[in-house]
Amino acid sequence: MSLSSVRPDARELVFHLFGRSVHPELLDVRAEAEIWQDDYSASLKLCDAGHVVSLRVRGETVTEVTSAREHLLPQTCQLLEDRIRGSQHESINFDSGVKYHASYQLEQLDPEVFLNVHQELICDSRTAAVAFTFPTVGRFDPAPLSLITTDSWPDSLLVNAFHTFPENGAVVKTQSLFEF
Numbered sequence: 001m002s003l004s005s006v007r008p009d010a011r012e013l014v015f016h017l018f019g020r021s022v023h024p025e026l027l028d029v030r031a032e033a034e035i036w037q038d039d040y041s042a043s044l045k046l047c048d049a050g051h052v053v054s055l056r057v058r059g060e061t062v063t064e065v066t067s068a069r070e071h072l073l074p075q076t077c078q079l080l081e082d083r084i085r086g087s088q089h090e091s092i093n094f095d096s097g098v099k100y101h102a103s104y105q106l107e108q109l110d111p112e113v114f115l116n117v118h119q120e121l122i123c124d125s126r127t128a129a130v131a132f133t134f135p136t137v138g139r140f141d142p143a144p145l146s147l148i149t150t151d152s153w154p155d156s157l158l159v160n161a162f163h164t165f166p167e168n169g170a171v172v173k174t175q176s177l178f179e180f
Contacts, residue, residue: 006048006134007144008068010165013049013172015104016065016073017080017092021054026073027065033130035152040180042157046132046146050172051161053148057180060096064176066104066163084172099179107171114169118142121162121171124149142166155180 027047035042040057050066066084067073080090087105094100109117124147125131131147144164151158156179163172 007165007167008049008070010106010163010168010170010172011085012069013066013084013106014069014071015080015082015084015088015102015174016067016078017090017100017102018063018065018074018077019061019079019094020063020077021061022052022063022065022073024052027052027067027071030134030146031130031132033148035129035150035157037152037154039154040157042150042152042159042178044130044148044150044159046130046148048134050163051146051148051174053159053161053176055098055157055178057098057178058096060094060098062094062098062100062178064102064159064174066161066172066174097180099177101177101179102174103176104174105172107173109169109171111169114164114166114171115142117171118145118164118166121145121147121164124162137167 045052049068054063128147134144136143
């Protein structure tokens with residue numbers, strides 16, 4: 001009997017950036033949280049393939065999405081679409097003065113190292129802004145985990161997202177800094 005996770009293959013993930021919001025109906029949201037500051041708000045959502053971070057500031061909406069390659073997302077106002085592999089960095093300055101910096105990577109780990117990292121992330125999930133543990137595939141396999149941590153200031157927001165893919169022995173890490 002073949003079991004498969006609700007998660008896609010980690011090697012099939014894509015990092016997107018939009019200069020707009022993305023309708024939540026397009027993604028299977030498993031957990032979410034909101035951040036409210038005087039001058040901005042942010043929505044944090046965990047999905048089967050990763051996450052959605054949507055920042056609203058000065059009338060501008062910037063949305064970051066990690067999704068499976070076959071998952072269809074709108075092309076309107078899409079500023080970036082890149083497969084997640086190795087380590088990559090992007091920076092974009094918006095007309096409104098918002099500066100966006102992102103770093104994202106896929107790490108394939110040895111089984112023992114993966115289990116150690118996974119255990120550390122389980123501990124970190126207890127204090128995360130939002131976290132979700134997916135159903136496990138096998139009785140002895142660790143359950144896939146996603147979590148987002150944030151550091152919020154009046155003029156910036158730092159978002160760190162971690163997603164484990166036990167079937168691939170992989171961890172996807174993203175770090176995004178929004179400055180305004």
